[in-house]
Amino acid sequence: GESVGLHLPTLSVQEGDNSIINCAYSNSASDYFIWYKQESGKGPQFIIDIRSNMDKRQGQRVTVLLNKTVKHLSLQIAATQPGDSAVYFCAENPGNRDDKIIFGKGTRLHILP
């Protein structure tokens, strides 16, 4: 989920296939992680979250995996649909009773017909 300058990483996936969006974080003290979806012209929308005492959490068609050893987070979307086209952000809470949520740069998911 890292980006450089103006360019968001883009993942192109065939409709019906599974999507995997990756995110690296740097703060080993972060204890809560969230994935958000942002459609064009809208604010980010919560998808799924995970706390640092877990390594996997499943929702409806989505799964989040957390690997604290390498500070890596992934979002898996099963059977990708046209409505899944959006920019996906991973976000983290830095812990230490701090409530702020820090966002990564985002990954654009493009669905191929």
Place this chain on the structure above:
Amino acid sequence: DAGVIQSPRHEVTEMGQEVTLRCKPISGHNSLFWYRQTMMRGLELLIYFNNNVPIDDSGMPEDRFSAKMPNASFSTLKIQPSEPRDSAVYFCASSGGPGANVLTFGAGSRLTVL
């Protein structure tokens, strides 16, 4: 619930003018966040409040920016004087408070400073 409500949705102004962006959080939420989104810098946290008190304003770019939360149902972000580099989409988000970190975002205010 109507969600987080922001106004205006779009604002075009000239350099040097004062800009005020407004936010009504979800009723019952006691944390409120202001973010700025640009292509170059992504989503940046500017400031957040718990129970109407500013907790962390380290993301506020400079003294031209100020934010207030006079009560639990209203917050403003003010830029005075505005500059072209302030052009961005400004988002307000609220959450249920300490330990309840899921943010609900408003639709954003798109600011263009000429």
